[in-house]
Amino acid sequence: MKIQLILFSLLLFHLNTLAQRVPNEVENIDYLITYGAQAALSLGDDDHVQILFFSVPLNYKSPVYIRVYDPDTGGTHDEIHGIVNTKTKFSVYGGNEAFSNKDAQKVNPTGKFDSGSLLASKIFGSESAYDANWYTFGPFNPLQGERSEAIGGYIFKLIVEGLQGDDGNQYRCFFSEQPTLNRSIEGANAFAYEYTFKLPKAKGISHVYPFIDRSVVSITQNNFDYDRDGSILIYSVAKNRHEGTTSGDNEWAKSKHEMKDAEKNTTLDIQIQKQSQGENAMSLYITNQYDEAIPFFAIPIGGPPKYKYDLKVTLKPSTGQN
Numbered sequence: 001m002k003i004q005l006i007l008f009s010l011l012l013f014h015l016n017t018l019a020q021r022v023p024n025e026v027e028n029i030d031y032l033i034t035y036g037a038q039a040a041l042s043l044g045d046d047d048h049v050q051i052l053f054f055s056v057p058l059n060y061k062s063p064v065y066i067r068v069y070d071p072d073t074g075g076t077h078d079e080i081h082g083i084v085n086t087k088t089k090f091s092v093y094g095g096n097e098a099f100s101n102k103d104a105q106k107v108n109p110t111g112k113f114d115s116g117s118l119l120a121s122k123i124f125g126s127e128s129a130y131d132a133n134w135y136t137f138g139p140f141n142p143l144q145g146e147r148s149e150a151i152g153g154y155i156f157k158l159i160v161e162g163l164q165g166d167d168g169n170q171y172r173c174f175f176s177e178q179p180t181l182n183r184s185i186e187g188a189n190a191f192a193y194e195y196t197f198k199l200p201k202a203k204g205i206s207h208v209y210p211f212i213d214r215s216v217v218s219i220t221q222n223n224f225d226y227d228r229d230g231s232i233l234i235y236s237v238a239k240n241r242h243e244g245t246t247s248g249d250n251e252w253a254k255s256k257h258e259m260k261d262a263e264k265n266t267t268l269d270i271q272i273q274k275q276s277q278g279e280n281a282m283s284l285y286i287t288n289q290y291d292e293a294i295p296f297f298a299i300p301i302g303g304p305p306k307y308k309y310d311l312k313v314t315l316k317p318s319t320g321q322n
């Protein structure tokens, strides 16, 4: 990723009023979901592993905390199949290669995806103490993260693994400067190369916000188990409602979209426009022309894109001919 530090700092400066919830309010996704290892892929989770990155600015000196809401499986907020028998492991990594190892930036957990130094780890089963409640990892010194000049920050990695069972563990995270409260860290953000998430029950629009750097000439959006529950549409400064291909049950679908010069160094808005009112979990990732995954950010860099209508077209006088 070749995102420039200056760009990053400037843009984040304008966005730090948004809270560092993952998934974020602006994504309109309430919960990430990771299923136990024995859950059928047809439920929507292609690999039973979720990897999130949290970035804290280089000049930030205070301790940081990764807080997880409802890390257990059972009780409220989870997708239970039969008896509750799912165990999920949450692990926080920092240090060298936690982020920069290429395996950590892939969409499938292979090779050294768990690179870096393990800073904290906990396995959650069905535990009422953490049902509809928070568990806090940390404190972490920002220096325990991996320093990244490209991101302009220290990076922590959270790996969530569905170890056993067949239920879906729904949860969300908050990157906080406090252990017992959710308080945003100025200039911090979170990103991922793949999300497995539960769409809100109500019909509506969810968003994923990949950042398109200068090297990207085309993207491919890949979605799994969307159950053809509406449309997947791409918006940007230069795209207004470009249709993406949608997947059915237990299958992948993908579509390729060219990137124009105007879209370099901007954020895309991948909109998932859900039609049904039912439960639906799915997985999604975006790759560039080299088949490398493109990160998407909980807080969209530069804010959600606004399509710029071409004034030259709208002001051109009509010739009266077809």
Ligand SMILES: [Ca+2]
Pocket (backbone or CB within 6 Å): 080, 081, 082, 083, 084, 085, 086, 165, 166, 167
């Ligand atoms: Ca079960």
Ligand SMILES: [Ca+2]
Pocket (backbone or CB within 6 Å): 069, 070, 071, 072, 073, 074, 077, 078, 169, 170, 171
């Ligand atoms: Ca849960």
Ligand SMILES: [Ca+2]
Pocket (backbone or CB within 6 Å): 042, 043, 044, 224, 225, 226, 227, 280, 281, 282
């Ligand atoms: Ca699904």
